[in-house]
Amino acid sequence: MGVSEKPGLLDNRLWAGKAFDGAWSTALSTARDVAEPATGQLFSRVGIASAADMQAAVGRAQQAQAAWAALGPRERAAVFHRAASIFEQHFDELALAIARETGGIVPKGQHEVREAVTLCHLAAALPMQAQGQVLPSTPGRLSIARRVPHGVVGVISPFNFPLILGLRSVAPALALGNAVVLKPDTRTPVSGGFIMARVFEEAGLPKGLLQVLPGDAEAGEALVVDERVPMIAFTGSPVVGRRIGALAGQHLKKVSLELGGANNLIILEDADPDAAASAAAFGAWFHQGQICMAANRILVHESIADAILQRLVGKATHLPVGDGASGQVAMGPMIDAKQLQRFDKVIQDSVAQGAKLEAGGSYDGLCYKPTVLSGVKPGIRSFDEEPFGPVANLVTFRTDDEAVQLANTSQGGLAAAVISPSVGRAMAIGQRLRAGMVHINDQTVNDECTNPFGGPGVGGNGGSVGGPADIDEYTQWQWITVKDAPPAFPF
Template identity: 55%
Template sequence: MGLLDGGNWNGKIFVDGWIDGGGGVRDVVEPATGAVLGSIGIADASDAARAAESASRAQKAWAATPPEERAAVLRRAGQLWEQHQDEIDSWLIREGGSIPPKAQLETHRAANDCYEAAGLPTHPHGLVLPTNGPRWSFARRRPSGVVTVIAPFNFPLILSIRSVAPALALGNSVLLKPDPRTAVSGGVSIMRIFEEAGLPPGVLQLLVGGADVGEAVVAAPEVSVVAFTGSTNAGRAVGALASRHLKRVHLELGGNNALVVLPGADLALAASAGAFGSFMHQGQICMTSGRHLVHESLHEQYVEILAEKAQHLPVGDPFAEQVALGPIIDSGQLNRIDAIVKETVAAGATLSAGGTYDGLFYRPTVLSGVETSMRAWTDEIFGPVAPVTAFSTIDEAIALASESEYGLSLGILGDVGLAMKVADGVPSGIVHINEQTVDDEPNIPFGGVGASGNGSRFGGADANIDAYTNTQWLTVRSEIAPYPF
């Protein structure tokens, strides 16, 4: 029997077991076909309150569990992702519109996130500090308590598990709120994996819901840390609410990432990198190459090659045929993409490729002659759109790349010496020289600056320990200290 066979989760949430949610039931819809794949339970605020109370009780025993036992649960989870990869891949393809290689990447990454997290329980959790008194002085890391994880639809598995796994490994309990549009691949699958891996009851709770549930899992008094991945506007709201309740909050938000093509760069390789950076997963990635800055000596040819690639990339149902792009997640997102493209063309940009759609299938689109005041340049589009503009000097490239409120990822293609100058001049949480803007690994500290986040980091032992534990100062004397009172 498969991991998701049996239907015990169908139409349910998970609060100490699979139960009916107070918010009713929602269909799980395949965006490529409109077919209903199943149903998911919807929580309400009272479900979130019960889950937080239970998670707080369960966390104390889980934190006291020997490190090797917590590590073993994470290792078993990693093995289960590998054993059930084909099944989970199918859900990522059908529920989220992923092409198979992208789905396989997510499942592979989920296993590796769990394996990476399995090293955290036995990682050094403190320091011995110098002290002026006759005592020992320590800074030790303690579990934060209850961690809320809120994740989006675009990479639903990676963007959930990268916080869930380390938070659990470090002795916390977790409230997981995935996007309702991808709640099976980004929520149910994680819940089922950890059930099978032997995670004690109550340590992980699954709450699918709307803004009321989001507010409840942030404001719950038992919650100490909030890890949020999503849009900048939603992140601002989560950050404000968390701050009001004195919660530590880690925000990984949107991006409008620059891809800089330097003079002398190999055009064929650069255009290939640009196409991947803008069109991978229909551009629905926070790290998507959202602004192509191309040296004036290469600009015209770059646009031609990129447009030709866009015109020949197959678009369709990734579950039924071999395609490069699948569907946009829903009509609301597609309409926004199309409105930005149309408004930018009306403002004077040239539509060099794409700009059309059939159902939720939006053609990969290239816009040239884009000015910095146009929406396709200023906004995070979150669609398969490549806006291109030319620059003449390296200083101009730096200025253009820096002219954004976002600061997530930067790609620079061409001469490494010039690229180093650009890298030093542009504020960005991530810089890739001679690679496009989309990349991530379990062991690297991932995050952005500006409107792309509050500087928090996801991934890697040091960043995860900082994110999901608190520092406690502890002193020890051989006998009670004397005082003058």
């Protein structure tokens, strides 16, 4: 399971105190150390952008964009095929770096790099697709609706799956003729930013088109309000998403928000307990539950609840937690102390409100043990909020209608799942759930890059990214008409 480190692409000296603007020559206002969550050791030292730094980056991106949009589609596509190849060539090095910086296990880092390869190939296909339609019109006039790039797209990416969740916006936005200014989370600036910068630098992306600047809220707000950036793509918490949505609305920008919410895994009474408990454990605990699709609520029919509880407690007791990059554990640390303390408070409050702690509920350093709560119901914090940590919240129900009612007791969510050998019944339940993605006989953490990804309510702003949604997201319509000669007008 372990991966040997083979340096070659990543070099901390390149970005120490600097932004990426196609090269590594732009110094940022301040610098900050980034530590590995598992060990506390220095992972990298990076520059931190100010509002002025961000504004300068937007200007550089704007200057580079027009020539890129005018480039032939095959030339643009070739950059992404080369990028995919570079990800493959440096697979082990990048997977290990992601595991170390994010606190994930090595297979999680490998997954991010594999998906990056796929995202680049999908992006390469976008310039080669039809870019518009010929519309019906009056005789003698050619009427065309075509898709054109926005110009500069701002991307703000999170810490949990930083490579995938940044690249899924960066790659299609670039491929469709935009320039991109990327602000990765300051806790994962290499995985969420500088890996992409190095890959596209090596792939021959023209200078200036991709700007990468880690930064705090000041830099993010400067990007969101800059009038030269007509679109913002954000992945992160509902609290920050609401702020970005409000600012973007004031400045009449298009905004793509992928947030979070409640994700429900429903286990019917005819489900196999072993298979269902395995799905629930993975959905709740993978990458320490720090996933926007994590199975926040595990709704179990009361007749099978004890069997599921017993199996989950057994798994929680035996799963090893520690340094994910070691290749010896199933779960790594939380991203930082702030995130751990917030999650621990959710657990403590939930127990005080009536939930029963069946396993876990404690931590060593940043490593939080996989946790199981039973007796969870509406009004308990771990039911009402997205915990964003390694907890399996068991909620019991008696009827299908009650399961649907409990699942839909939320402000929305990204994913849901139903487990039962009665596929028709499970699908009927799934179709009633308020979620953007529904999986039958699976858990909630699923994405294939070719699918639209999003959800209602606090899951986002009603839109989707990925697959067939990308052309709609990262371009806009322009109507063009052509006549052989100007007609005569009555004025």
